[in-house]
Amino acid sequence: MANPVLPSSGVLAPLGLDSVRVLPGFWGDRIALNNEVTIAHCQEWEEREGWIGNFRGERPRRGREFSDSEIYKLLEAMAWADHPGLPALAEIVARAQEGDGYLNTRWSGSRYTDFEWGHELYCYGHLIQAGVARLRRHGEDQLTEVVTRAADHVCRRFMDTNETCGHPVIEMALVELYRATGTERYLEMARRFVERRGLPALADIPFGRGYYQDDVPVRQAQVFRGHVVRALYLASGVVDVAVETGDQELLKAVESQWERTVARRTHLTGGMGSRHADESYGEDYELPPDRAYNETCAGIASIMLAHRLLLATGDARYADLAERTMYNVLATGVALDGKSFFYVNPLHVRVPATPLDGVNHAAEGGLRSPWFDVSCCPNNIARTLASLPAYVAAAKDGGVLIHHLTPAEIRSGRLALRVETGYPWQGSVSVRVLEDGAGRIGLRVPAWATEATLAHVPASSPDAPLPEGPVVRPVDPGYAYVEGPWRAGDEIRLELPMRPRWTVPDRRIDALRGSAAVERGPLVYCAESVADEPPLAGVTAQVEPPVEHEADGVVELEVGARLASGSNGSWPYGPARTPEDGTEVRLRLVPYHRWGNRGPATMRVWLPTI
Ligand SMILES: [Zn+2]
Numbered sequence: 001m002a003n004p005v006l007p008s009s010g011v012l013a014p015l016g017l018d019s020v021r022v023l024p025g026f027w028g029d030r031i032a033l034n035n036e037v038t039i040a041h042c043q044e045w046e047e048r049e050g051w052i053g054n055f056r057g058e059r060p061r062r063g064r065e066f067s068d069s070e071i072y073k074l075l076e077a078m079a080w081a082d083h084p085g086l087p088a089l090a091e092i093v094a095r096a097q098e099g100d101g102y103l104n105t106r107w108s109g110s111r112y113t114d115f116e117w118g119h120e121l122y123c124y125g126h127l128i129q130a131g132v133a134r135l136r137r138h139g140e141d142q143l144t145e146v147v148t149r150a151a152d153h154v155c156r157r158f159m160d161t162n163e164t165c166g167h168p169v170i171e172m173a174l175v176e177l178y179r180a181t182g183t184e185r186y187l188e189m190a191r192r193f194v195e196r197r198g199l200p201a202l203a204d205i206p207f208g209r210g211y212y213q214d215d216v217p218v219r220q221a222q223v224f225r226g227h228v229v230r231a232l233y234l235a236s237g238v239v240d241v242a243v244e245t246g247d248q249e250l251l252k253a254v255e256s257q258w259e260r261t262v263a264r265r266t267h268l269t270g271g272m273g274s275r276h277a278d279e280s281y282g283e284d285y286e287l288p289p290d291r292a293y294n295e296t297c298a299g300i301a302s303i304m305l306a307h308r309l310l311l312a313t314g315d316a317r318y319a320d321l322a323e324r325t326m327y328n329v330l331a332t333g334v335a336l337d338g339k340s341f342f343y344v345n346p347l348h349v350r351v352p353a354t355p356l357d358g359v360n361h362a363a364e365g366g367l368r369s370p371w372f373d374v375s376c377c378p379n380n381i382a383r384t385l386a387s388l389p390a391y392v393a394a395a396k397d398g399g400v401l402i403h404h405l406t407p408a409e410i411r412s413g414r415l416a417l418r419v420e421t422g423y424p425w426q427g428s429v430s431v432r433v434l435e436d437g438a439g440r441i442g443l444r445v446p447a448w449a450t451e452a453t454l455a456h457v458p459a460s461s462p463d464a465p466l467p468e469g470p471v472v473r474p475v476d477p478g479y480a481y482v483e484g485p486w487r488a489g490d491e492i493r494l495e496l497p498m499r500p501r502w503t504v505p506d507r508r509i510d511a512l513r514g515s516a517a518v519e520r521g522p523l524v525y526c527a528e529s530v531a532d533e534p535p536l537a538g539v540t541a542q543v544e545p546p547v548e549h550e551a552d553g554v555v556e557l558e559v560g561a562r563l564a565s566g567s568n569g570s571w572p573y574g575p576a577r578t579p580e581d582g583t584e585v586r587l588r589l590v591p592y593h594r595w596g597n598r599g600p601a602t603m604r605v606w607l608p609t610i
Contacts, residue, residue: 002080002137003390004129005307006179007243011314012394012401014307015412017080017137020389023407026424027388030331034385035081037338042074042382043085045371049359052089054105055096064374065106066119066167072126073379075143079133080386086134090143093127097146101153103127112157116166116202116212121158121193124150125169125233132176133387151177155189164193164201166212168230171237172304175244191241194218194250197234207278219253224261227280228273228293229376232301239308251312258309260284262321268503268517268605269332269524269592270325271345272298276364288511289347289606295363296342296377299329300384307391310403314396316478319403320447322391326404327424327522331593334381340368341378342596347526350537352600366603367596399440401479405429405494414438415486424521425555427496433459433486441492442479446522449496454480459489496521500546500557505606515606518546518557518589525557525589530601534585538564541587541607557589561607 003016022028046052050062051070063070071093078086097103102111104120112120131147151174158164174190177183198217200209209215210226213234224231235254242250264284266272271294274282279293303322310318333342343363353366360369371378392404395412402410405423410416414437421429427449431441445452455470470493482492500520505512518525529536539561546557564582566572587607595603 004080004133004387005176005240005304005311005390006136007240007308007311008179009246010243010312012311012396014311014390015393015395015400015410016390017387019411020392021409022389022392023409025407025421026331027326027404027406028408030334031385031388033338034077034334034382035083038334038378038382039074039077039081039083039085039386041339041370042070042077042375042379043089045375045378046071046074049371052092055092057096061105065117066122066374068103068105068123069119069126070375070379072123072130073376073383075130076126076133077379077382077386079130079137079143080383082137087142090134090141090146094142094146097149100156101149101151103146103150112163115163116205119165119167121154121165121170122167124154125165125171125173128170128173128177129383132173132180133383135180147177148181148183151186151189155185159185159189159192162196162199162201164197164214166202166230168193168197168213168234168237171234172240173237175237175240178244187241187244190237191245194234194238194241207280211278211280219250221253221257222260223257223281223284224265224272225281227278228298229279229295229301231281232272232298232305236301236305236308239305239312243308243312254305255309255313258305266321267292267294267347268505268519269294269328269345269347270299270302270321271329271347272302273344276344279363285506285508285510287505287509289515289604290350292344292346292348294329294345294347296329296333296345297380299325299333299345300380303330303384303391311394314401316403316444317447319444320477323404323446323522324524326391328524328592330381330384332595333377334385335368336594336597340370341372341381342368343372343374343377347592347605349601349603352530352602355600367600396442397440398438399442399481399484401442401444402431403444405443405496409434412439415441415484417441422553423496424523425498425550425553427498427521429494429496431492431494433488433490435488437486438484439486440481440483441486442481443492443494445475445477445480445494446496447477448501448519448521449477451497452477452480453495454482455493455495456482457491457493459487459491500525500548502543512606514608514610516541516543516609517605517607518559520546520555520557524592524605526592526595526603526605527587527607528590528595528598528601528603530598533588534563536602536604538566538582539585539587539604539607540564540582541609543609546589554591554594556591559587559589559607561585561587 178186273293562582
């Protein structure tokens, strides 16, 4: 089963790349672009920046202390994509491995001298995930050998210590290697890494131990906090350990931390992160649109965690958040040409960015960059898109649950299905049964789709009575089911309401008081202003039904607004006054994931309404 997450138990069993083929469409096109363009782009830059040369022993060593992990994420992407360049790159990595399994181009010679910032175990984590991908997609080879030697080294070195890594990921990687190989010490090592965190296991730092989730043990934490990617990678590993050891208390702990984090620390796009200095969550309801951090990797990590919780519990709310984050963070993170990337994803950009051709030395920026000094996000996008078919559907009790509505061919048990849809632009989804079969089919109805309908259209056949015609029934958000048995040609039609909707924030999110945003289907929209288009400062939107415009299959929206310049005085505060009239304008709204593709722009998701 070619799958990045393959729990041995849980309510749902994920279907892998060998069971789900994503066909051309919103995601199918992005997966193809990723596998053909983005993977090569990443390899080219890793070669150009010397990060691959580090493995060849080229000196001076180049890149940050964790740059090895980028080559491993790229290898994972190549493994899922069945990319022909993998064996040669794996060979370069293999040659850098030391006799006892140790492998790191930065710390060889001064091993394990900086657990807080050294990222050695973090790098192993990504290496192991690449090896698991290769094993499941292709079978054993040189890369999988390198990985088991490295994992064995980690177990020998760390099983009986109190040490752990400042950046989690080793936990979920070791559990997955256990799942792929059956070697129990990998699970035990992961369990110990989880349990020793927060005792504490790491030194205090200026950001505080909460930065790397070492402030309290995982079981006692109330909410995700600190560095967002670290928090979500750790939580993913904790779910994996909980599922494999049958530790319900541990699973419940993560579920309740997730619940509070989603209710109080998550931006409309599904993005997480409100502070730039330490790439961290803010306090509850600290969700400023302009200072939103929302690292692309944090969005990916949130998808990884939500997917794990979905498999463990079968609860559709996890798929809802994963979908929101896929369309509004993952899809935003990469340009339409597959060659430039966002690191941070704020919801309000006040000043158009300056175009950059080379490496972006900062994470900031209102334009996508071809590469960064810290290039976690491009490689993370590459491996996520390459494995995306594995997130689409799952098996349950001999049937199939479809979480993500995308054109696809799905085969599992006695079901062979073809999904056709123009989602997320259109709300009609057709699931056609390809062969006679049996098993319940479930389709996820997103939480926002409160007026959805489902129809079962039986196949017509010359030797059967005429079908009675479709039975249309309303369905609630969650999973809508249709029972088998099935005949080839049977069809299920799901209709989702795609009217644009105005969304307002919780009153406790002070930074958003008086604002509203527009969503349509799973997409968050934003106002974008390039070149000579009207500026977005001083805008007041009229909350009225948006007008839809469709061009080249993309739905854009338009609302009325007033533009006022403000006081123009020397002091921007003054006595209370009635709203200024300003100039009437029509405000064009584009899907947030498409912003920044037309050149330097200002942008805002939340539109003041008063
Ligand atoms: Zn990143």
